Ligand SMILES: *[C@@H]1O[C@H](CO)[C@@H](O)[C@H](O)[C@H]1NC(C)=O
Ligand SMILES: *[C@@H]1O[C@H](CO)[C@@H](O)[C@H](O)[C@H]1NC(C)=O
Ligand SMILES: *[C@@H]1O[C@H](CO)[C@@H](O)[C@H](O)[C@H]1NC(C)=O
């Protein structure tokens with residue numbers, strides 16, 4: 001397919017027209033929309049109303065506020081309701097398994113899940129993770145991730161999420177959420193929103209505020225908000241807001257992102273929690289739509305709070321109306337009932353703060369020594385799934401003359417530290433904050449302890465023994481003489497390299513979360529070049545968090561194969577052996593673009609403090625990753641959606657069937673007025689610590705401590721924030737994920753995919769659309785599937801194109817519109833290999 005040559009300048013013009021500026025601000029949006037119990041939330045809403053109606057003020061406040069860091073067993077714990085024998089909610093990281101536990105699994109990272117492009121695996125992985133959380137007594141799993149989406153390739157936490165493409169991420173979000181919640185655990189979609197780099201995501205120690213991601217309305221809707229719409233539509237129970245500011249207002253108190261976009265337009269019915277200590281105000285955040293304060297204390301272990309007893313005060317002094325507090329609590333409890341926590345709950349049986357069996361119940365205060373770890377094994381048979389996803393997510397980028405799969409080679413050499421065990425064991429560094437031995441997850445809060453980690457060398461050595469293959473290996477990347485000896489004359493030399501990244505609170509080798517470069521770590525590029533200078537059958541395996549520069553490897557004739565294995569989790573070695581030896585035919589496709597040089601991506605991490613009020617203007621609009629490469633005619637090493645197989649596929653017979661769903665009607669009408677549940681005792685005397693109450697040090701409570709409540713003082717809060725009257729609905733809203741007609745089917749597209757090779761395989765057909773305007777990307781992904789095909793077998797790929805799929809966000813009407821520009825659909829094997837196309841009339 002040919003790209004129109006004039007597009008680059010049109011894009012530049014479009015970007016200019018929507019340029020963002022330092023100091024952009026979010027328009028105020030009040031009041032905070034109250035829950036209405038729509039979209040599959042009806043039953044949960046009824047149960048939650050019944051429950052919340054019987055609660056006192058203090059009990060309600062207890063459910064909104066964490067007890068503080070290390071106050072209880074989990075990374076996040078709300079207060080409890082002893083009167084009703086209701087323990088507080090337990091919230092635990094993270095997106096690839098349970099953090100800070102034992103007897104749990106370490107799943108492949110989000111980026112690997114995405115690379116399978118297989119909805120069945122998205123959901124099965126979610127369900128397996130959810131069931132492990134359930135088994136430990138966790139109420140809410142803190143994942144999956146759609147923010148950072150992956151604007152910049154070096155973004156430290158990109159691997160926790162799925163892909164810089166919003167549609168692939170959106171589908172992965174929805175299926176992961178369904179999987180987790182089917183296991184009776186609340187899923188938490190995070191981080192809302194624009195958490196696109198680590199540097200300066202939080203205020204710096206010199207008092208500089210977190211960066212402000214300044215973004216225009218169209219880009220927000222067409223790119224960053226898109227996967228969150230899918231999350232809401234899938235019924236996600238909670239959403240975590242981000243550390244950064246958006247248009248100069250913090251994620252936890254931005255009334256436009258929380259009230260307007262999330263709760264009104266997307267009709268989100270669950271609860272919004274803050275990221276840990278990302279809350280910056282009490283009253284303002286409550287009116288802006290925050291429902292739960294995490295970890296409850298203002299700063300790590302500070303013992304003071306924005307909510308807790310301050311929220312009690314704010315209700316008693318007439319600032320926060322009862323309906324807003326009731327809405328917070330009813331949303332929390334509705335999420336609890338929606339996923340069936342009431343029937344599936346077990347006691348919390350692990351402890352985040354010690355690996356020992358006995359420890360402190362309140363670790364922060366060193367109080368309540370008792371059994372805290374019951375070592376419940378929740379792994380089930382998830383190892384099989386982890387191995388399957390590990391293989392199904394390994395992208396074959398290069399395979400000269402069918403170098404792979406290996407067929408009982410006479411000898412192999414396995415080279416590189418990344419193929420080997422860390423001498424310190426797989427959990428040698430806290431939160432995986434080092435790059436030692438084979439890499440199977442990044443670092444930070446989005447990690448889990450490995451129950452074990454199969455290093456590639458272990459599995460490959462076992463395979464070699466079965467095949468009677470001569471086996472040599474070298475782990476030291478710098479011992480080039482040993483490497484020379486090992487690879488000389490070997491039938492295949494398999495070299496492993498990695499690149500790591502993670503969360504900002506840990507710096508590894510000068511990388512403060514974000515990667516400082518896009519090259520391999522530990523001089524692996526030099527190691528590979530050395531091996532390839534000797535061995536003409538050099539096979540490269542990359543364990544990287546995202547793209548690295550591979551152009552030299554691509555062009556090196558002695559590098560016969562390149563595989564991206566990403567962050568495969570505990571079964572790493574078995575999964576890569578399955579692929580290298582053909583027990584599994586590669587089917588994965590790259591979920592990001594591989595540029596030839598760093599500048600090719602157009603946007604990058606800002607690593608330095610730029611001002612006392614740092615501004616990140618997202619002027620590239622929707623042009624990130626392949627959209628940028630396409631628009632600027634930059635040829636990548638490997639494009640988005642690319643991946644080889646041990647067989648070949650052909651595409652034919654595109655058919656487009658037009659449907660007639662009727663015209664798009666903006667949602668009209670008004671909401672009900674805000675409801676309240678039960679009555680609140682407004683006498684401050686009844687909100688004090690009960691006599692003789694035992695206070696745990698630094699623990700956050702809802703009780704007043706003799707505080708006088710001033711009354712009759714002038715209230716200062718944004719206009720309309722306390723308005724409980726019925727409110728107009730948004731035209732683009734009205735249902736989970738936006739106006740339900742956005743999901744009407746406009747066209748059904750089918751195409752035939754045939755396996756033309758000699759072995760069975762799975763092909764991932766991809767459907768892209770050109771929306772047609774000069775300001776649009778050349779193509780955008782809209783659909784995909786995984787088709788299992790025997791040799792010579794054909795199957796039909798089918799995708800239903802929805803109204804949303806062919807619409808643009810129109811800022812003037814504040815709704816989605818189908819532009820007059822001609823639209824074209826493409827089907828093929830990658831974003832740049834699209835043999836079939838047709839007009840959408
Ligand atoms: C940010 O400000 C721009 C105006 O420059 C506006 O178009 C956009 O809607 C705002 N977005 C948010 C999330 O506040
Ligand atoms: C709030 O939760 C704390 C911690 O679980 C508990 O000690 C306290 O009694 C609860 N307060 C009320 C009013 O239930
Ligand atoms: C009411 O209480 C809140 C929380 O302590 C406080 O922020 C606010 O200033 C108070 N308002 C008045 C009018 O006293």
Ligand SMILES: *[C@@H]1O[C@H](CO)[C@@H](O)[C@H](O)[C@H]1NC(C)=O
Pocket residue numbers: 420457458461473474475476
């Ligand atoms: C080869 O791998 C084994 C683990 O299977 C390891 O103990 C050994 O140190 C490695 N050899 C070299 C030379 O690195």
Ligand SMILES: *[C@@H]1O[C@H](CO)[C@@H](O)[C@H](O)[C@H]1NC(C)=O
Pocket residue numbers: 508509510511516517518519520521522523
């Ligand atoms: C890139 O960063 C990694 C990790 O810090 C380091 O090992 C490597 O040497 C760096 N690459 C270059 C070319 O400086």
Ligand SMILES: *[C@@H]1O[C@H](CO)[C@@H](O)[C@H](O)[C@H]1NC(C)=O
Pocket residue numbers: 532533534535536556557558
């Ligand atoms: C490829 O390997 C051969 C040895 O088999 C060596 O002579 C040649 O220089 C290598 N080529 C490159 C580009 O390293």
Ligand SMILES: *[C@@H]1O[C@H](CO)[C@@H](O)[C@H](O)[C@H]1NC(C)=O
Pocket residue numbers: 402645646647648757758
């Ligand atoms: C796929 O087709 C190409 C081009 O015809 C051919 O070079 C290659 O060997 C085929 N690969 C397989 C695995 O059949």
Ligand SMILES: *[C@@H]1O[C@H](CO)[C@@H](O)[C@H](O)[C@H]1NC(C)=O
Pocket residue numbers: 695705706
């Ligand atoms: C409550 O107030 C008393 C008297 O001012 C003080 O000694 C105590 O530390 C306070 N307790 C808490 C938990 O703030």
Ligand SMILES: *[C@@H]1O[C@H](CO)[C@@H](O)[C@H](O)[C@H]1NC(C)=O
Pocket residue numbers: 321715722723724
């Ligand atoms: C909102 O607050 C203002 C200012 O305190 C007050 O005059 C008004 O009555 C309140 N409105 C509602 C609906 O409570």
